[in-house]
Amino acid sequence: MLHLNIGICDDDKLYIKEITKLLDRYMIQYDIDISYDTFTSPLVLLNRISTTPGCYDILFLDVEMSEMNGLELSEKIRSIRRNIYTIFISNYPKYMQDSFRVHPFYYLVxxxxxxxxxxIMNDILSAIQSEHKLVTLLQTDRSEETVDLGDILCIEVTDGKKELLDFHLFDHILHAKGKISAWQEKLASYDFFPCHRKYLVNLTHIHYFEKNHVILDNGFSIPISRGNEKILKDRYNNNIVRLKKL
Structure with a gap:
């Protein structure tokens, strides 16, 4: 079953309560697994996403908030993580035009x-299911975990002879058996690149480059082989241009 993590930010607690009631009703009606967190401060939400970029799939943001309006908040969030569905909520339709610059999924009045x-929830669910690819990994302890490819930061070879791999996610690592070459072939049409013979990196989770290394969204540093550095940076820049058009 697909699990959705949702963040709700509104400095009016009555509207937070209204949204959570609608979400609770939706979960029961459609048998969807949803977790949500509520925030009355946009700064607290921004800090949460800054420290854990992959914590939410969907955001409900009020436009008119005192500390920071929802449009400014969304711009800052998009600089950290772009592939997140944002729904703006406002008392005033006049803000709708301004919201287009941060590419919201929808604007609720x-x-x-x-x-x-x-x-809206049905549309988001359809979009997520069509855009996200789920894979089930059999771990070395024989347990299984289904993950979204978009949540994998990188794949690391930990023992080539024994064909042991580590799948790095934001907050944990999955240990599984396999060959990095097989995963490179499997993920050829996705945003993964072999930056090093031991690493396959997800371009969407590159935070910045350091000398001979790339730093991922969670701060994890992985090396870049000399022969792949220019190709990786070109692929990364092309990916950024594509995401800006979304």
Missing amino acids: KPLSAETFTN
């Missing part, structure tokens, strides 16, 4: 309609 809310 208060008061919220249950029917419109359900339709």
Whole structure:
């Protein structure tokens, strides 16, 4: 079952309560596994995403907030993580045009309609299921875990002879058997690149480059082989251009 993590930010607790009620109703009606966190401070939400970029799949953001408006908040969040579905909520339709610059998934006008809310959630769910590829990994302890390829930061060879691999996610590592060459072939059409003979990196999770290394969103540093550095940077820059168009 697909699990969704949702963040809700509104400095009006009444509207937070209204959104959570709609989410609870949606979960029961469609049997969807959803976890959500609520925030009355945009700065607290921004700090959460800064420290754990992959913590939310969907965000509901109020436009008019005192500490920072929802449009500014969304811009800062997009500089940390772009592939996140954002729904703006406002009392005023006049902000809709301004919101286009941060590419929201939808713009909701208060008061919220249950029917419109359900339709939006259905659309998001369809988009996630069509854009995200899930894989089930058999770990070395024989347990299984299903993960989204987009959540894998990199794949690391830990023992080539025994064909042991580590799949690095934001907050944990999965240990599995396999060959890095097989995964490179399998992920050829996705945003993964062999930056080193021991590493396959997800381009969407590159935070910045250091000398002979690339730093991922969670701070993990991996080496770049000399022959692959220029190709990797070109692929990374092309990927950034593509994401900006989304």
